[in-house]
Amino acid sequence: MYENDVAPQVGKYNGKWVGLPIYLNYNVIYYNKDLLGKYNQDLPKTWDDLIKISEIVIKGEKEKSIVGFNGLVPENELLTCTIQELIHSFRKTPDSPFPGYSSSEAVEALNKYKEIMEKVSSEEIFSSTDTYSITSIISGDILFSKFWNIPYPFPGYDKIVLVGKNEGVSGTTIGGYNLGICKYIDDKNKEAAAKVVEFFTSKEYQKRIATDKQSISAMTSIYDDEEVCNAIDCNFVKQFQPIARPSYYVDDYDVFSARVIENIRKFFNGNLTANEALNNINSIVKSTDENNLKSNGHSLYKSIISSSLLLILIINILHFILI
Numbered sequence: 001m002y003e004n005d006v007a008p009q010v011g012k013y014n015g016k017w018v019g020l021p022i023y024l025n026y027n028v029i030y031y032n033k034d035l036l037g038k039y040n041q042d043l044p045k046t047w048d049d050l051i052k053i054s055e056i057v058i059k060g061e062k063e064k065s066i067v068g069f070n071g072l073v074p075e076n077e078l079l080t081c082t083i084q085e086l087i088h089s090f091r092k093t094p095d096s097p098f099p100g101y102s103s104s105e106a107v108e109a110l111n112k113y114k115e116i117m118e119k120v121s122s123e124e125i126f127s128s129t130d131t132y133s134i135t136s137i138i139s140g141d142i143l144f145s146k147f148w149n150i151p152y153p154f155p156g157y158d159k160i161v162l163v164g165k166n167e168g169v170s171g172t173t174i175g176g177y178n179l180g181i182c183k184y185i186d187d188k189n190k191e192a193a194a195k196v197v198e199f200f201t202s203k204e205y206q207k208r209i210a211t212d213k214q215s216i217s218a219m220t221s222i223y224d225d226e227e228v229c230n231a232i233d234c235n236f237v238k239q240f241q242p243i244a245r246p247s248y249y250v251d252d253y254d255v256f257s258a259r260v261i262e263n264i265r266k267f268f269n270g271n272l273t274a275n276e277a278l279n280n281i282n283s284i285v286k287s288t289d290e291n292n293l294k295s296n297g298h299s300l301y302k303s304i305i306s307s308s309l310l311l312i313l314i315i316n317i318l319h320f321i322l323i
Contacts, residue, residue: 001203007218009244010174019180020201021218023209026172026240027085028159030137030145035066043160045167047089047112050144054120057143067142068120071113074129075265080245080257081173082146083264086113088171088243089164096169098243101282105165110267110274112165123268148175151214161239170241176216216240250285259284 002011002020011019031043035057044050054068073079088098090105090112099105117126120143125132136142137154146162161170179200181193199205206217211231217223223234247253263277272280 001219001221002201004218004220006174006220006242009242010176010218011178013248019178020197022177022179022200023213023215024218024242025148025175026216026242027081027146027162027175028149028172029162030147030154030157030159032140032143032156033158034140034156035061035143044144044163046163047116047165050163051116051119054116054143058120065141067122067125067136069116069144070128070133070136070142070146071117071121071126072128072130072133072146073113073126073264073268075127075261076129077257077261078130079264080260081175083110083260084243084245085162085171085173086110088241089162089169091164091169091171092166094169094241101278101285106278107274108165110264110278114268114274117268126268127265149216161236161241170239172240172242174242174244176218246285256281256284 006024007021010021011017039057039060041053041056044053050069058066058068072082086109087106090109091099117123130147133145133147137145137157140156149159162172164170179197181190181197203219203222206219207222207225207228209215210217210222210228214232216237222228223237228234250256260281263272263280266272267274267277
C-alpha cells in the first residue's frame with residue numbers, strides 16, 4: 001500500500017524500509033479570493049501567470065501596498081525546501097525527473113524566482129520567516145502566499161498547488177512525520193512497537209486522518225476510495241507532485257542545507273549569479289549519486305525541527321484534539 005511515488009522517497013534507505021509516514025505535508029499557494037475576483041483574474045497556472053496577475057492587482061491596489069508573493073526563502077531550512085521544489089517545478093513534464101542542481105532548468109528556476117521578487121515583491125519580503133507568511137494571510141495584505149498546507153480555512157483565501165514553468169507541472173517538498181522501530185530495543189518491545197506502527201499506518205487509520213483530520217496520507221491509493229472522496233477533494237490531493245530533500249545523496253545533509261542557504265541568500269542579495277550559487281551547491285552533492293538524484297530515486301527524509309514545522313505540529317495537535 002505504500003509502494004508508490006511518495007512514501008519510498010521518505011521511508012526507504014538503500015532500498016529497505018526504515019520508516020513509514022504517519023502523515024505528510026505539502027506546500028501550497030494561498031490566494032486572495034476577493035482581490036482576484038475584483039480584477040477578474042483567473043488562478044495562475046505558471047510562474048509567469050503569477051507575475052502577470054500580481055502586477056495587475058498591485059497596480060490597482062497602489063494605496064494599500066498589496067504584496068504579490070512571499071517567496072519564502074528566509075535564512076533557515078524553509079529556503080532549502082523552497083529551492084528544492086522550485087527546481088522540481090521547472091521540469092518539462094510532470095513525468096520528467098528532478099533536473100539536478102547543475103542543470104539549465106535550475107538556473108532558469110532561480111532567475112525566474114528572482115524576477116518574481118523584483119517585480120511583485122521585495123528582497124525583504126522574500127527573506128521573511130514563516131511568521132510573515134501566516135500574518136500576511138490573516139491581514140489580507142498579500143495576493144499569493146506559499147506555505148505548508150494547513151487543514152483549516154483562512155477567511156478570504158483558498159489554496160492551489162504550486163505552479164511551475166509549464167502548465168500542469170508543479171512541485172512541493174515533502175514534510176510530515178515518520179514512524180520507525182529502534183533496533184536496539186528487546187524483541188518484546190519491538191513486537192509492541194510493530195503493533196503501534198501497524199495501527200497508525202493501516203488503511204483504516206489513514207482514511208480517518210484524511211477525512212476527519214484533513215491531513216495528507218502517504219497511502220495514495222485511498223484517494224481513489226469513494227468514501228474518502230465524498231469527504232474531501234481527492235482531485236486536489238492528486239495534483240501534488242512531491243520531491244524529497246536529498247539527504248540520501250549527500251554525505252551530511254545539515255552541511256548541504258547550510259550550503260544551500262548560504263549561496264541562495266547571496267544570490268538574492270545580488271552577490272552571486274544563479275550559475276555560481278548552484279555550482280557551489282552542486283559541489284557538495286556526491287558526484288557518484290548525481291545521476292541517481294536526477295532519476296528521482298528513493299531518498300531518506302530528514303526530520304527538521306524548525307519554527308514552521310513546530311507551528312504546523314501545534315496546529316495539527318489542536319486540530320486532532322478538537323475534532
